[in-house]
Amino acid sequence: MAEHPTGIPIQLEPLVTRVLAPNPSPYTFTGTQTHLIGIDDLAVIDPGPDDAAHLAALIDAIAGRPVRAIVITHHHRDHSPAARPLQALTGAAIVGAAPFAPDDAGPRADASFDHAYAPDRVMAEGDRLAGDGWTLKAIATPGHTSNHLAFALPETDALFSGDHVMGWATSVVSPPDGDMGQYMASLDKLLGRSDRIYYPGHGEAVENPQRLVRGMLGHRKQREGQIMRLLREAPRPVPAMTERMYVGLDPRLLPAAQRSVLAHLYDLQGRGLVIEEGAAWRIAA
Numbered sequence: 001m002a003e004h005p006t007g008i009p010i011q012l013e014p015l016v017t018r019v020l021a022p023n024p025s026p027y028t029f030t031g032t033q034t035h036l037i038g039i040d041d042l043a044v045i046d047p048g049p050d051d052a053a054h055l056a057a058l059i060d061a062i063a064g065r066p067v068r069a070i071v072i073t074h075h076h077r078d079h080s081p082a083a084r085p086l087q088a089l090t091g092a093a094i095v096g097a098a099p100f101a102p103d104d105a106g107p108r109a110d111a112s113f114d115h116a117y118a119p120d121r122v123m124a125e126g127d128r129l130a131g132d133g134w135t136l137k138a139i140a141t142p143g144h145t146s147n148h149l150a151f152a153l154p155e156t157d158a159l160f161s162g163d164h165v166m167g168w169a170t171s172v173v174s175p176p177d178g179d180m181g182q183y184m185a186s187l188d189k190l191l192g193r194s195d196r197i198y199y200p201g202h203g204e205a206v207e208n209p210q211r212l213v214r215g216m217l218g219h220r221k222q223r224e225g226q227i228m229r230l231l232r233e234a235p236r237p238v239p240a241m242t243e244r245m246y247v248g249l250d251p252r253l254l255p256a257a258q259r260s261v262l263a264h265l266y267d268l269q270g271r272g273l274v275i276e277e278g279a280a281w282r283i284a285a
Helices: 053-060 085-092 180-191 210-232 238-245 251-269
Strands: 010-013 016-020 033-037 040-047 067-072 091-097 128-131 133-142 150-152 159-161 195-201 274-277 281-283
Touching: 016 053, 033 053, 040 053, 040 128, 053 085, 067 085, 067 128, 085 091, 128 150, 128 274, 133 180, 159 274, 180 210, 180 251, 195 210, 210 251, 210 274, 210 281, 238 251, 251 274
Parallel strands: 040 067, 067 091, 159 195
Antiparallel strands: 010 016, 016 033, 033 040, 128 133, 133 150, 150 159, 274 281
């Protein structure tokens, strides 16, 4: 798409440059956005898929400048695999989200896991990475994945929100690694911050992040209310609930919707509000 050119560095502000990877899909929108932080030396946030054209575009955008770190928000295959070839070319350490190996074989609703992801340094809440004129501070935002991190750039009050908050769509929350309770708590956490702008992993910059986060919290609470109303009518399996809740949904997105409904149900179950019986769910007595 002409308005979303891949492989071309776009300077969003003096310390932030974006390069779009050529991996558009129903789950990645126009593709994964890699962000370069800094002027004289750099951090690279979410280098994206292991794609030769995207890697070449990143090397062109880096333009010989030292790369202090390759920073990963989470371990999905559209965000972290290019870290390894980029490390081989730049010598930079891979830092950020903890590695994770899923313990189930359930259906996956987005780009799936990067099983080879192995950071040199795991970052946690409050950990910092600094370069010439820039600082990245890790903000733990689990929910989309158990290891998801956002990164604040305090010099400009910006936040790199990964897949936790995106302007184009709500994040997929797919159990068991995705957790709806954690996701909601992470949204509440961001609502308590005063970041000026979000730069997400997919879609355009979010220029009024507090309003969007409030809307996302409201949307998830609305979905929870839909589930409770349906189960008050009768016990139902997840596919039947999803069909009622997502009328007119693109069939390609149905697996994602079912996983998000399941995530809501697990959260409601943990709060003692619903019970799973066989293939169906019902209101707790």
